[in-house]
Amino acid sequence: MDLFTGFLFKGLDQDQLGKIAAITGEISMENGQKLFVEGEEAKHLYILKEGAVELITGVEQELQLPISMLRDPGDIFGSHSLIAPHQYSLSARCEEAGTLLSIERSSLKKLMVADRGLECMIMRNLAEHFLDTLRETRQELKTHFRILLKSMRS
DSSP: OOGGGSSGGGTHHHHHHHHHHHHHHHHEEEEEOOOEOSSOOOOEEEEEEEEEEEEEEEETTTTEEEEEEEETTTOOGGGGGGSOOOOOEEEEEEEEEEEEEEEHHHHHHHHHHHHHHHHHHHHHHHHHHHHHHHHHHHHHHHHHHHHHHHHHOO
C-alpha cells in the first residue's frame, strides 16, 4: 500500500486505504502508448507504479505542449475522473514502459458514498492539489509575461 502515499490519499486511515486497494487494478503500459486523450470521458484514476508518463495538452491541431513528466512511484493522474463533467483535461502518453495502478471512477464513487469521511478527505485533498497547481501556473504565467514584456521593450 506504499503506492497510496500520493496527495489524494493523505489523511486516510489503513482501513480506507485497504478498501481503495481492493478496487485497484494493475495495467502494463508500453513506450508511446496513449493512455487517454484530452477531452475524453475520464473513467479511471491512475497511480504510477513504475515507468514514466508525460502529460500534454493540445495547442493547435499539430502542436502539443508538454505539461509534466511523471516518474515517481505513487504519482497520481487522471483526477478529473472524480469531478463533473468527468473529462480528462490533458492527454497522457507512456514515455517509459512500466506499470500503472488503475481505479475505476464508478467503483471509487461507490466507496465514497458508503464512507463520507473518505469522500470528504479525498475531495479536500483534490481541492488543495488544484489550488497548488493554480498557484504554480500563475507564477509561471507571470514569469513568461515578464520575459515577453522585457523582449518587447528591448
